[in-house]
Amino acid sequence: MREATDDGRKALEILRSHYASQGKPRIIALYTELTSLKKESNETITDYIIRAEKAVTSLRNTKEVISDGLIIAMILKGLPDSYKPFAIHTTQSSEELTFTQFKSKLRSYEETEKFDDKSKTDNVMKVNIASVTCYGCGNRGHVARDCRQKGVPKWCSYHRSSTHSDETCRRRKDGHKDEAKQAAEKQEEHEKEQTFVFKVSQTFLPDNITKNGLMVDCGATSHILTEKNDFTKFDESFDPKSHYMELADGARMNNVALKRGDAEVLLLDVEGKCVRITLKKALFIPSYPQSIISVQAATTDGAKVVFQEGQNELISKDGAVFRIEEHERLYYLKMGSVWSSPNL
Incomplete structure (x- = not known):
């Protein structure tokens, strides 16, 4: 106003x-302002x-030439990690992208992220099925229906x-808790052996399998x-008191x-x-309803187990091939009798 009075x-x-x-x-x-751009957390x-x-x-305005590619690169550099998929797609795409098109796609991605975040936060009733316990059979991983x-x-x-089963009996579970506590206290005293095994109840096993079949357990x-x-x-050095059986549900017990x-x-x-097969370091457990052949122990000893559609087989290290049959999602090897096989 002082230096240019009435001279616009x-x-x-x-x-x-x-x-x-x-x-x-x-x-x-x-240039420093452009290259140091960074999106604030509360900024759209x-x-x-x-x-x-x-x-x-x-x-x-200073007559500097700024290309659309440089502008896009500077904007992408200042985006937070949540926009990383968009940045990777933009930089790896061979499509010629103008700054106007880039702005439109970036706004669309922001709206998509808002929608996804809303759906995740509103899903408060989501439950991990692995932690669900069936009140019918007492096992985890499914619901009663x-x-x-x-x-x-x-x-x-x-x-x-007959109103409930052993698995869902609360009084029985309390007793098992005491046994588990005692077992944990004993384990602290000295080192003990441990075996993992899949739990199968007697009622779950198909008919005519328990007597003539070996269950194949991975x-x-x-x-x-x-x-x-x-x-x-x-093995005379084996001590039942120091050997623990751990089931898939985490229950542990010795003297089994x-x-x-x-x-x-x-x-x-x-x-x-x-064919006569030798199972090394097998466990004698008369209380179990079914004999089990361990895939891990068999393969460690040189055998080969193949699971594929229509042809599941166990191949011994001597080359003998045995068919593994499926019965209600459980796998078995057929057992024979020495009296019925003249070819033995």
């Missing part, structure tokens, strides 16, 4: 030289782009009642046999495996011949 053109030039100088210090300051994409465009416009034991008669051996770490006569020798040693079983191969 001169006043505009004075204002330009002060606020829109084309000198080197101002250009450096504008629109406000963030406006700040970037303001710096770009000021640089262009999907229980495979639905309709099976219930019986609690503790109360001698989770068990040792072979398990229920007949003492199958063993050819025992009474002995350990080498056992011989007769299996029917794919040609129908009876």
